[in-house]
Amino acid sequence: MEAFLIREFWESMETHVALAPGESAEGLQVFLEREFGEQGWCLFQTSGTEGKRKWVALTKEQLLISARTVNAHYGITERDHWLLALPIYHVGGFGILARAFVGGSSVTRLGGKWDAAVFVRQCENVGATLASLVPTQVFDIVAAKLKAPKSIRIVLVGGGALSPDIEESALQLGWPVRRTYGMTETGSQVASQSASRGEMEVLPIWQLNTDEDGILTVRGEALARGYAFQESRTWLWEPISPETGLRTRDRVVLQRKAGNCHLYFVGREANTVKILGELVSLGPIQERIDALRLQLGSVEGDAAVCDVPDARKESRLVLAVSCMNAAVAEQLRKGLNHKLRPFEHIEETRLLRSIPRSELGKVRIPELRAML
Numbered sequence: 001m002e003a004f005l006i007r008e009f010w011e012s013m014e015t016h017v018a019l020a021p022g023e024s025a026e027g028l029q030v031f032l033e034r035e036f037g038e039q040g041w042c043l044f045q046t047s048g049t050e051g052k053r054k055w056v057a058l059t060k061e062q063l064l065i066s067a068r069t070v071n072a073h074y075g076i077t078e079r080d081h082w083l084l085a086l087p088i089y090h091v092g093g094f095g096i097l098a099r100a101f102v103g104g105s106s107v108t109r110l111g112g113k114w115d116a117a118v119f120v121r122q123c124e125n126v127g128a129t130l131a132s133l134v135p136t137q138v139f140d141i142v143a144a145k146l147k148a149p150k151s152i153r154i155v156l157v158g159g160g161a162l163s164p165d166i167e168e169s170a171l172q173l174g175w176p177v178r179r180t181y182g183m184t185e186t187g188s189q190v191a192s193q194s195a196s197r198g199e200m201e202v203l204p205i206w207q208l209n210t211d212e213d214g215i216l217t218v219r220g221e222a223l224a225r226g227y228a229f230q231e232s233r234t235w236l237w238e239p240i241s242p243e244t245g246l247r248t249r250d251r252v253v254l255q256r257k258a259g260n261c262h263l264y265f266v267g268r269e270a271n272t273v274k275i276l277g278e279l280v281s282l283g284p285i286q287e288r289i290d291a292l293r294l295q296l297g298s299v300e301g302d303a304a305v306c307d308v309p310d311a312r313k314e315s316r317l318v319l320a321v322s323c324m325n326a327a328v329a330e331q332l333r334k335g336l337n338h339k340l341r342p343f344e345h346i347e348e349t350r351l352l353r354s355i356p357r358s359e360l361g362k363v364r365i366p367e368l369r370a371m372l
Contacts, residue, residue: 004088004097005107010060013038017055018045018089020359028055028228031235036225043228044091046184054227054238056091056184066187066222067098069203073192074154074178076130078104081151083128085110085119085137090360092159095188096132105130116140124149134159136361138170138177139290143299148174156180158189159360161265161283165291171196181265185224185246191263202261207245208254215269216252219245251281271365273307273315276343282307285317285340286363292335298328302355304363305346308372318372319349326351 003009009016015029015038025043032041040060045053070076082100084107086093100107108126110119114137123131129151133141138157148155157167158180170177181200182189190208191200202208206220223246226239240246251266267281274280285305293299301324310316319336321329329349337345356367 004094005101007101010064010098010101012060013040015041015043016060017043018091018094020045020087020089023089025055027235032057032228035237042094044089044094044184054229056224057226057228058091058185058187058222058224062222062224063095063098063187064102065205066189067095067102069205069222070095070189070192071099071103073189073194073201073203076103076105080105080129080153081127082107083110083119083123083126083131084108085114086132086134087359091184091187092132092134092360098188114140116144116146120146120149123152127151129153130155132156132158134360135162135166135290136160136357138162138175139166139294139299141175142166142169142173143294146173148176152176154178156189156192158182160362161287163287163291165287166294169294181252181263183248185240186218186220187222187224190218199257199262200264202254202263208252208261208263210252210254213269214251214253214266216248216250216254217245218248219243275307275310275313275315275317277314278341278343280307280315280317280344282365285336285344288336288339289319289332292332296328296331296335298324298332300324302357303329303332304355304368306363306365306368306372308369313343316348317344317346319346320352320355320368320372321349322352322354324351 017025017029042058042060043055045055082096082105084096088094110122155175155177157177162179167177178193180189180192190206191202193200205222209217224240226237229236249269253264255262267283271282272279282305289303301322303321306318306320307315308318319333333346333349356364
């Protein structure tokens with residue numbers, strides 16, 4: 001990890017391919033440098049919850065632009081100490097190294113398999129002031145009722161939507177969580193809370209707009225140059241136009257208040273289904289599942305919502321559970337239906353060996369749908 005914190009790495013024009021353990025990308029570096037030359041490329045795989053996996057091509061300078069912007073937003077300096085609990089082969093973890101480099105902050109890496117109690121102890125041991133987590137990690141901390149160490153001043157939460165109930169529980173335990181919105185293609189954050197329970201402010205390096213359906217398009221100097229992907233063992237290139245920007249799959253609401261643009265995340269376009277002619281977003285239902293599990297005290301196992309085809313309704317919702325008592329699963333289903341609209345009601349629970357999730361804890365809907 002230390003190599004990523006020194007000036008020689010960030011000033012080098014050599015390509016860095018962020019590989020997960022056991023992963024390979026044979027020929028990718030050669031392909032990119034042959035097509036475009038050495039430009040200090042950093043390549044990260046998309047999280048892969050939908051569609052084919054691609055390598056997102058950012059430059060080191062773009063990552064540093066993002067890092068400087070985030071540091072300025074939160075006042076991150078050399079006095080801060082990051083506890084790195086995300087893998088550095090994902091842009092979320094690697095972005096912490098970029099912020100530490102430009103800010104002169106210290107970094108301690110959390111080793112081994114994720115364990116909420118170990119994370120808290122390590123925070124205390126090193127006097128960590130900053131951390132970045134995904135919603136599933138926050139869920140584990142809240143489920144275990146672990147209080148925040150006094151040293152922690154900011155915990156950035158990204159990689160998925162954080163349930164308001166879980167957010168509130170974390171705040172009650174003293175965790176200064178700040179919701180963020182971003183994607184691999186932006187190298188890090190697009191919008192972020194500056195205060196607890198506040199609204200997510202769009203960072204100044206980004207220009208955003210939405211179409212008539214509320215789908216977000218992002219433009220900015222830290223936006224990835226494009227994607228590399230393979231077909232029949234041949235590497236291909238899909239550019240991202242800096243002029244037109246990246247059309248995401250996210251539905252958002254943008255509002256300007258007091259001179260600042262605020263972003264409100266609504267849901268994923270690809271995770272929206274039709275039931276009896278009504279549009280239903282799976283994301284908010286998944287948030288309710290996580291919140292209800294905490295209320296019921298059923299934090300063992302896993303649970304997720306998914307759609308399956310239905311001849312009459314077009315689609316219907318199923319509650320998939322793993323390693324969960326049948327009575328608890330039924331209680332969870334009934335509790336969900338109490339708050340869902342009638343056409344969203346879940347009438348079936350299915351027991352699976354495991355719920356397919358990405359490395360950062362996102363439910364892989366296409367895989368889950370295929371299993372169901």
